[in-house]
Every structure is written in structure tokens, then in C-alpha cells.
Amino acid sequence: MISQAPPDPLSSQAKPPHCLTPAIAVKPLFDCLKQCVAQEAEGYLKQTGFREIEHTADRELEVWAPDMAQLLETAARGMNVISGVLTADQVPQSRTIQFQNADPETLLVDFLNELLYFVETERLAFDQFHITETGGIWEARLSGKPIISQEKEIKAVTFHRLEVRRTEQGLTVNIVFDV
């Protein structure tokens, strides 16, 4: 149940990139995280964050955010934490990717798998996201740096029990990663 009808959390709000602290204890991986002011992060966590759920063989994240664009961004940050990527202190590189509008679950899987492809083929990890939706086309402007080390290989983002659910705060989803 959504307390206020507009805006629809499944559409993009074209918000600027946010800094946030992950809901699990990890050392900060990106400059963005380091720059977060604790107070801001605390308030933001109520609306946006992720935490790891126990899974026997693979890795599972619960991710929540006020809208779809921020859900995509937060899931990407969570995936970076699972990967354990460390990036080089170099000039950031930008990439832009586009997606056709699809159901929220497919959109999420497409977006995260696209990032995995960059990780493997270009050894790039992104920590700045600007995600918008216009006329059914989603666009993600990404900024990131070369990976210098990576703890965990993620083979794929799965559709297993994947369901983007509406909550009073926005959206939440559980994502299982094959590792």
C-alpha cells in the first residue's frame, strides 16, 4: 500500500546520484561512500539501502528504495559490495546504457547484468549513477573506475523468486546472485 499515490515508485524520478551507507557492515569501497555525512546517511537509510540475506550457496540481497531509478542504483551498489571490487584512483570513466521499458524485475536483471558485463570485459566498476526514464526508454549514465582487485566473481543475476514489491516507503526486492 502506498501512502501517497504520485509519484509512481516504478517510474524514474530522475534524482541526482546519492551517497548511501550499505546496511551491512563493509568497508567503504568508493569515494562517494567515504564522503557521505553520517547524519545524511542515517536518514537516507530509512528509505534506501540493502542488506545481505543468508543463502546456502549463492548470495542474496534485499534492496529497498523510494522509486525504481533508486532501486536500480542501490542494487548496483549492493552488487559492488558482494563483488568486493576495489577501484584504482584514476580519472573516472563514463558510459551510458539504455533499456527498453520492461516489467520491473526484467529491468533490474537487465541493468545489473549489463554492469556485470562491464566488470568482466572492461574491468570497470561504477559508483555514480544517473538513471532516468523517458517515454518507455530507460537511460543510465554511469561513472566508474578501473578495478584493481575483485574478491568475488558473480556469474549472473537471477530471476529466482524475483518480485519488486511496493511498500509504504517505496519499493523492495530480493535478488539472488549466482556466484
Add this chain to the structure above:
Amino acid sequence: MVPIKEIQRISEYEWEIPQSYRNEMRGAVRIFATRRLLEEISGDKSLEQAVNSTTLPGLVGNVLVMPDMHQGYGFPIGGVAATRYPEGVISPGAIGYDINCGVRLLASQIEYESVVDWLGDLTTSLYQHCPSGVGESGEIRLSEAELEKVCVEGSHWTQKKGYATEMDLRRTEETGRIAGANPSKVSPRAKSRGRPQLGTLGAGNHFLEVDIVEQIFDPRAAQEMGLQEGMLAVQIHCGSRGFGHQICTDYVREFQSVVKRYDIELPDRELVCAPLDSPEGQNYLAAMCCAANYAFANRQVLTHNARQAFEEVLAGKVKNWHLFQVYDLAHNMGKVEDHKVNNEVITVCVHRKGATRAFGPGSPGLPPEFSKIGQPVLVPGSMGTASWVLVGTQESMERAFGSCCHGAGRVMSRSQAKKTIRGENLRQELIQSGIHIQAGSLAGLAEEAPQAYKDVDAVVQTVSGAGIARKVARLTPVIVIKG
């Protein structure tokens, strides 16, 4: 979660969730486990996933689960499901992202006692010759044309390049080349991921291990395989790397709409599938065969590299440093096979995810030397613990679509393992127990700790007790190489 009270005991080693448990089930779930192993697996979602898998259209008989079963995504790890060919379905998620992840076993006539002093050098050399770890590339850089040859020819491509012997190919499932591969059904993305990765182990639970043949249980079968007590053996565990991951990703995505086109309803979107006789199903099968052949070639190149390491360290120090193939088999695969069901031989597509083929004596496709003993089944244990060599039986043909378990099976989550086990402590424990180890990541090492897995001896005792495999030899590790 499936309540234990819903599971019926068939025997000491077999249990069943009847088809009546849920309306949409097309068959029962048959579980090979002792009561203790059953209680362990009932703690996660694996049985629920097995029940979901019985809804695949065209299912023949029951969904089977092996004692190393654990929770996966969509289809459980340790699961086997046969669908009628060609009108049944093929499900990429029921095969897995690491298509033809599998194990190869090499034997030797190198006596452990004679090389103890050089095991440290051998560890270093193996680590240098066999690239491992996240994002690692191999020495081979395939052009697109060469990659397409690998897709079609598999291990036979490696033989032409000087990486394989005739015996290697003869003693590989499908001789390392599955028919039906078509590279035009593989996306450019998958090809770009596959080109630099041939001859790499990868990370996760993949490994290269040097073992001692500790105990022989079936002297005749061991002799046919070339296994002798006290001699070294080598296991290589890896798959189709990013190439296979991308192929599965592509088709799971495409099949999200395909199931709607064919009016297929499923309880989990990761189980998406297509009829085997549909263009979409045929395309996936052709792409899957490409990944399977890539994986056979991958393990073959690693075999060549391991042989180079052995030669580099042991030539001139022992009389015979050669490694010869025992067998190579897949444990994530969909195979079109003939099986006898209710006294009728029918063609089925057997999905094995975290389960191996385990053909009994006289089965088609076995090398002549194994025709009488049955197909070797390789069951690696968790890191630092024993591994097993088994053979398939007539029982496995009759009751399990010629299938068996593939390992120990996880019992503890990766995050829990990292919380409770320190990688450095584990490394020291392994070293103190006489095992040489090279690992790319201490955290990764902790995730693969023996405590995170079931007791492989109990798993093997179950398949042996159930009659779907027979014990041949037990191996214990002396060198572990991990990504």
C-alpha cells in the same frame, strides 16, 4: 519449506515427496538421502525448489535429488529432471549458468613418498601454469573464427593444437565434443567473454587439486582406470567461464517471453523454458552445446598446463612423471539420452544441475575399457577433505536416469562461513595437516572451508547404499590450488 511430515520414507536411503503434495506437480520428488542428510537439506529452500521443478512441462517420471543437494536458484543443486524429447521442454536455469561445469581426474604412477620434497615446487608451478581467480585470462587468445571451432569441436580442437592425446578424448564424456553445437546461436557478448578465458580455472568453488589415492575399494575397476594406492592423482574442477554464464543469461532472458508464447505457467521465473521442438528450444540447445564443448576444451587446456608443471618440476627426479586421463565429466548439463521408463525406451532431455551422469556397465558412449565396469563418477569433496571415484550401476540407469551426486554439497552460507572462519587460520590448518595451498583470496578460502560442506563420506555412503553408484577409490589432497 516442505514439512518433514510430508516426506515419505521409501528406504534407509530414499524418500519421496508425493505428487499429491501440490496440485501443479507433474511427478513426485525422489530424494536420495539418509535421515540425517534429509534433515540438513530441509533447513533451506532446496526441497521447495525441487517441488517447483516438477512443474516443468513434459516431465518424465520423478524429479530426483542427490544427497549433496542444496538450495540454488530455480532448480536445486543436486537435481535431475528428465523431459520427454522432443515435445517436452528444456530449461536453461535447470542446467545452470556455468554450463558443463565438471571435473576431470588424471592418474599417475608417481609414488607420493618419492616426491614429498618437491610438492612445494609443484604447487608453485601448478599455480603459475594454471591461471585462476576472478577476471583472470588465459594465455590463449582466440579469434572469433577459432572460438567457433572450439564451440563445434570441443576437446578435438585442443587435440589438433597439441593439447590433448587420443586417450584424453576417449576418456571424456562425449569424447569432449557434443554434437549439435551451432555458434550462430551464441550472442556476440558471450563470444567476447569467451575469447580470452580458455585455459582458466576461474574462482568460487573451482580448483585444481593433487591427491593421493588413499584406498581402493574395487580393485578391478581401479585397475581399469589406472588408479593405484599411494600414487598421485590430479583433479580439475571448472566450467565454461564467462562464455557459458553469458549464454545462460541470454536465454533465461529471452525465455521470459517465450513461456508466454507457449502458454507455460511456472512457479518461478528462473525455471523458464521452451519446448525442445520449438525454434527457441533448439536454439538454446545448440548454444548450450557450444558452451559444453568450450568447457571440455577448457579443462583439456588446463590438463596440458598441469602436465607441463609436473614435467617442469619432476622430470629427472622420478622415472615417470606423466599424467594420464581417468575420466572427465559434466555436472551442469542437459543431455538428450535414451532411457527405459516403464519397460519402454524413450528419448528424454536429462537436466542435471549439480549432478553427474553415471551410466552403468554396457551403456552406450562409454570407452571400451569402461564398458564392463560402468562409467567413472567423480565426486570431489570439500577443500582439504577426501574425494571419491565411483562407477555408475544398472540401478542408476533404472532409478536415476543414469545420474549420481557431484560433490559434498554446501550446508553453510558463504557469508556465515566468512563470519565464523578466518581464511588465514584455515590456510594454516591445511598447511599443518600436510596440504600445500595456493589461493587467490583468503576470504574466498574461508567460504570454501570444509565446515561449510556436508561430509562427503556420508554423501557417498548414501549413493552407494541406494545402489546408484559403487565405490572404487578414495583420494586425499596434498596440493590445493584455488582462485
